[in-house]
Amino acid sequence: MRPFDYMRAEDLQAATEAKGNGATVIAGGTNLLDLMKLEVMAPERLVDITRLDLHNTERTSGGGLRIGALVTNSDLAANPDVRRNWPVLSRALLAGATGQLRNKATTGGNLLQRTRCYYFYDTAMPCNKREPGSGCHARTGFNRIHAILGASDKCIATHPSDMAVAMRALDAEVEVQGSGGTRRMGLDALYRLPGDTPHIETSLAEGEIITAVILPPPPTAATQVYRKVRDRSSYAFALVSVAAVVAMDGARIREARLAFGGLGPMPWRDGEVERALEGQEPSDALFDCASDILLRDAQGQGSNDFKIPLARRTLKAVLREVTRTEAPA
Amino acid sequence: MNKHLKMDAPQKRVLDETAQGTLGRPLDRPEGPLKVSGRAAYSAEYQLPNMATGVLVRATITHGRMTSLNDEAVRGMPGILGVFTGERFLRNPAQGGAGKAPVQGASEVAYLGQPVALVVAETFEQARHAAQQLRPTFAGEPADTHPEHAAQVDRPDKKQLDQGDVDGAMQAAAASVDVVYTTPPHSSAPMEPHASVAEWQGDRLILRGSYQMLKYNKKELADAIGVAPENVRILSPYVGGGFGSKLGIAPEAVSAALAARELGRPVRVVMSRQQVFEGTMRRSETRQRLRLAVDADGVLTALEHDARVSNLPGESFSEPVQQATHFLYRGENRRHENEIARVHRTCAGSVRAPGEAVGMLALEAAMDELAEAAGIDPIELRKRNIPDTHPENGIPYSARSLAECLDEGARRFGWGQRDLRPGQRREGEWLIGIGVAAAARPNILSDSRARVTLREDATALVETDMTDIGTGTYSVLSQLAAEMLGLPVESVEVRLGDTDLPPAAGSGGSWGASSSGSSVFLACRGIRETLARRIGCGAEALTLQDGVATGGNRRETLRDLLAEGSIEVEGHIEPGETAKEVSQASYGAHFVEVAVSAVTGEVRVRRMLGVFAAGRILNEKTARSQCHGGMIWGIGSALTEEIAHDPRDGHIVNRDLAEYHIPVNMDVPDLDVTFLEERDDHASPIQSKGIGELGISGAGAAVINAIYNACGVRVRDYPATPDKIIAQLAE
Numbered sequence A: 001m002r003p004f005d006y007m008r009a010e011d012l013q014a015a016t017e018a019k020g021n022g023a024t025v026i027a028g029g030t031n032l033l034d035l036m037k038l039e040v041m042a043p044e045r046l047v048d049i050t051r052l053d054l055h056n057t058e059r060t061s062g063g064g065l066r067i068g069a070l071v072t073n074s075d076l077a078a079n080p081d082v083r084r085n086w087p088v089l090s091r092a093l094l095a096g097a098t099g100q101l102r103n104k105a106t107t108g109g110n111l112l113q114r115t116r117c118y119y120f121y122d123t124a125m126p127c128n129k130r131e132p133g134s135g136c137h138a139r140t141g142f143n144r145i146h147a148i149l150g151a152s153d154k155c156i157a158t159h160p161s162d163m164a165v166a167m168r169a170l171d172a173e174v175e176v177q178g179s180g181g182t183r184r185m186g187l188d189a190l191y192r193l194p195g196d197t198p199h200i201e202t203s204l205a206e207g208e209i210i211t212a213v214i215l216p217p218p219p220t221a222a223t224q225v226y227r228k229v230r231d232r233s234s235y236a237f238a239l240v241s242v243a244a245v246v247a248m249d250g251a252r253i254r255e256a257r258l259a260f261g262g263l264g265p266m267p268w269r270d271g272e273v274e275r276a277l278e279g280q281e282p283s284d285a286l287f288d289c290a291s292d293i294l295l296r297d298a299q300g301q302g303s304n305d306f307k308i309p310l311a312r313r314t315l316k317a318v319l320r321e322v323t324r325t326e327a328p329a
Numbered sequence B: 001m002n003k004h005l006k007m008d009a010p011q012k013r014v015l016d017e018t019a020q021g022t023l024g025r026p027l028d029r030p031e032g033p034l035k036v037s038g039r040a041a042y043s044a045e046y047q048l049p050n051m052a053t054g055v056l057v058r059a060t061i062t063h064g065r066m067t068s069l070n071d072e073a074v075r076g077m078p079g080i081l082g083v084f085t086g087e088r089f090l091r092n093p094a095q096g097g098a099g100k101a102p103v104q105g106a107s108e109v110a111y112l113g114q115p116v117a118l119v120v121a122e123t124f125e126q127a128r129h130a131a132q133q134l135r136p137t138f139a140g141e142p143a144d145t146h147p148e149h150a151a152q153v154d155r156p157d158k159k160q161l162d163q164g165d166v167d168g169a170m171q172a173a174a175a176s177v178d179v180v181y182t183t184p185p186h187s188s189a190p191m192e193p194h195a196s197v198a199e200w201q202g203d204r205l206i207l208r209g210s211y212q213m214l215k216y217n218k219k220e221l222a223d224a225i226g227v228a229p230e231n232v233r234i235l236s237p238y239v240g241g242g243f244g245s246k247l248g249i250a251p252e253a254v255s256a257a258l259a260a261r262e263l264g265r266p267v268r269v270v271m272s273r274q275q276v277f278e279g280t281m282r283r284s285e286t287r288q289r290l291r292l293a294v295d296a297d298g299v300l301t302a303l304e305h306d307a308r309v310s311n312l313p314g315e316s317f318s319e320p321v322q323q324a325t326h327f328l329y330r331g332e333n334r335r336h337e338n339e340i341a342r343v344h345r346t347c348a349g350s351v352r353a354p355g356e357a358v359g360m361l362a363l364e365a366a367m368d369e370l371a372e373a374a375g376i377d378p379i380e381l382r383k384r385n386i387p388d389t390h391p392e393n394g395i396p397y398s399a400r401s402l403a404e405c406l407d408e409g410a411r412r413f414g415w416g417q418r419d420l421r422p423g424q425r426r427e428g429e430w431l432i433g434i435g436v437a438a439a440a441r442p443n444i445l446s447d448s449r450a451r452v453t454l455r456e457d458a459t460a461l462v463e464t465d466m467t468d469i470g471t472g473t474y475s476v477l478s479q480l481a482a483e484m485l486g487l488p489v490e491s492v493e494v495r496l497g498d499t500d501l502p503p504a505a506g507s508g509g510s511w512g513a514s515s516s517g518s519s520v521f522l523a524c525r526g527i528r529e530t531l532a533r534r535i536g537c538g539a540e541a542l543t544l545q546d547g548v549a550t551g552g553n554r555r556e557t558l559r560d561l562l563a564e565g566s567i568e569v570e571g572h573i574e575p576g577e578t579a580k581e582v583s584q585a586s587y588g589a590h591f592v593e594v595a596v597s598a599v600t601g602e603v604r605v606r607r608m609l610g611v612f613a614a615g616r617i618l619n620e621k622t623a624r625s626q627c628h629g630g631m632i633w634g635i636g637s638a639l640t641e642e643i644a645h646d647p648r649d650g651h652i653v654n655r656d657l658a659e660y661h662i663p664v665n666m667d668v669p670d671l672d673v674t675f676l677e678e679r680d681d682h683a684s685p686i687q688s689k690g691i692g693e694l695g696i697s698g699a700g701a702a703v704i705n706a707i708y709n710a711c712g713v714r715v716r717d718y719p720a721t722p723d724k725i726i727a728q729l730a731e
């Protein structure tokens, strides 16, 4: 760990100013400190935002939910309103990390946690994300946990969050504050695909800090499911995860919102998959068709080839569950 | 006084006659409260005045030479006291029982991740940062890193066996299997990383280190740094797990000792988790071929078990894959072909149950396949193939309760309800199945000494350089002394882990409790003889209980008998003829129920039972804990654990506990462990046998066999991660 300056921000303005001047934000520290110890990240200055007033979860006037950026993963998962009305979020949070980590991890930090790519973590190895231009060692290496969607030849890392997958399915927006004021954007706009610049992971400007996540009002009459497939039953990142928010209209699917973890560089969502389902009567053939669309551009890298069939199987099982469709005998 | 016994003949069951009644009871560990309250100091926790901290630096090439340390910039960094390297630095960690320095010399690089230098600073943070900034330069040479593509493959004569005509027996078989199993490399992943604090007192080195076999470690360390063994003292009173990785001296101890001598200050070196993965022993991957044939009666006629394992060029250790295969089952025609591929990967050495842990993964799964091929129940098949005498050398067996373990387990587990056909039980998307496997681990008695003093106040002191690596040595030695001396267990104090004390067997190969326990037993027998003389009866007629001695119509308190002076005896056990005259092993049977998701291929172990017989059980609780631990390792090797080596440079890719998946609590159901009553008179004078590695032997195979019974998928490439199940499981 390289020696660093530390400052505690007393108000939001001080925090955004410090970040604008090159400081790195520290919230729960569960990801950042690990990376600093390994010198994967070596910031010169930290700005601690944990004293800012961003710890509340409250309903918005429009009936949605405003989650402060510093609300811990444990508190958010246990929030009665979340458990009742956005259970997919609670489930996703509880599927992540461990109780100890969730007690420290924050909503903002969870969204911005870095990839778990082995080569990103090892400073002796080339990595375009850590050291732009050095190359991607994962593509031709061991890549069991890597992306099958949205990757580039410069980077095949995944975004590891569970929480963000549920939020993406719930159409959450992040509220960010910079010197220029406040703006809101969806997660699709927050995250960037790696392309040629995998080290640029988000569209946050220099001085911008995430202040909240805003959920729209709870989906009505929808079934919400989070399913995570992993190598052991707890304390492992998703090989594949699916967050589903699906409402029926009689025998037909009225609305389907589906997001995926473990597959891509960001919590993945594909509008075409949802449109293929909406208005249709659930059936295994339909679910196959939805899976075909999801995976039409999927590309395995060797050790992660299995994610393609695994994603199909998991998606189909989740769709059966939320539409109460029997598996074919 | 000295009491020596060479184990040349079966021994009387003295401990069945003693009166205290403490031995075998499931007593809590005496040091438990210290451990759970943080007062048991582990090596890294020692704070010495003026102590500096060192952090190791790794090679970033696979094979070649370090051309320059390139340390000018780093030497000027704040707090830096020195950058150390050199020809005495360990290149490989020492193998268990080496007793001399392993390969040394940091300028040559044999694997990526090899420690090549130590940066020492005033604080840990300064040392770590400088270590990360140090970029030695290297000249690389080509290197084989994959055991299947290695140019050099050794086939040592003494590791081959060819008896009878296996090919003929295969052809004539009523049923047979010919299958290849593979197992990945494993990490011992002890909770406590390797850590040493080195302090020189004049010419004498005091090393507080986390080690398993101190009498060897002392010689290894002395040899490595070039001093006489008398000038090295190692203190290792508490060890937070070792599992083989702390059998031999490791790089942190040697570098700490060298730096401390150079700087004239104590130096502490703690390996990071990543360094433990890269710089201490791994278990070799294996490729195993099993050819098994039975006749019409289901009796094995051929048993071939071949293996390819790997290690660094020049290393003597190779995973003894057939260790249980030698004696477990019949089969007149037998063959073992062993190949050792020379690769530039982290050194391979002993990891808990070297041999059985992976050999039985293959053997016991292949037996399950054979049972199906032959149409015989897997338990019945195993029982029909328990040999009368050792199938390779004809010697008889000592106590062996394999059949009883299988039967008792079958009864308790409800084996009778198992459907022979796979895939018959379903609960929603979950397919349910059960499986069985045998457990076997040879018993080893190892030279061991202990001093026992019965003091005037009728308390006893046990002293030996034996270690307690979490196994319960403090407990069992207290109980043995209390039992033999007729004392409440609280009146016995046990001092361990100090090379100034009588040298013991150390902790490894499951021999610790029986070997060091036998030395304590012998010392106590000597004390009993003196007490008998003092009271005026023969030693046989003496009864000791609760501090009171009875004998020859007299009854005296121990305090009174000790008024004329305390009694001190050193006990010494030495292995002898019984090790060669009979085949000694602990046995058991594993029963597992799993649920396999038909959707994702995820496997959950729902029930697991182990029935074991290992001679006399010295403390039922610590013995049970050993079995629990072993069974959990079995779950890990069946389902989750795998070191991934980079296909290009061989380095360990998943070198932390987030990505090297040992089982978590949720992976482990309530484990049921039962011990069968047994005494093994050939094993030791206390009739006990090894138990530390028995629980892992075969456990993973029972999981794999249960998976097959659940869903019809036979995974032959461990571990059975979801990808391997769904590859064979229809949607």
Ligand SMILES: Cc1cc2nc3c(=O)[nH]c(=O)nc-3n(C[C@H](O)[C@H](O)[C@H](O)COP(=O)(O)OP(=O)(O)OC[C@H]3O[C@@H](n4cnc5c(N)ncnc54)[C@H](O)[C@@H]3O)c2cc1C
Binding pocket: A024, A025, A026, A027, A028, A029, A030, A031, A032, A033, A034, A049, A069, A073, A095, A096, A097, A098, A101, A104, A105, A106, A107, A108, A109, A110, A111, A112, A113, A114, A160, A161, A162, A163, A208, A209, A210, A211, A235, A236, A237, A238, B658
């Ligand atoms: C062993 C392990 C296992 C884990 N398993 C899982 C898992 O299964 N699933 C899962 O989803 N997660 C898992 N995690 C990750 C965990 O969820 C994250 O570490 C945690 O959510 C990060 O939150 P934090 O507040 O500690 O972030 P920090 O470590 O404080 O910050 C993370 C990043 O976000 C930035 N940041 C933080 N807050 C803000 C803000 N308000 N505005 C702008 N930038 C900000 C920081 O600068 C930093 O770059 C695991 C972590 C570990 C260590």
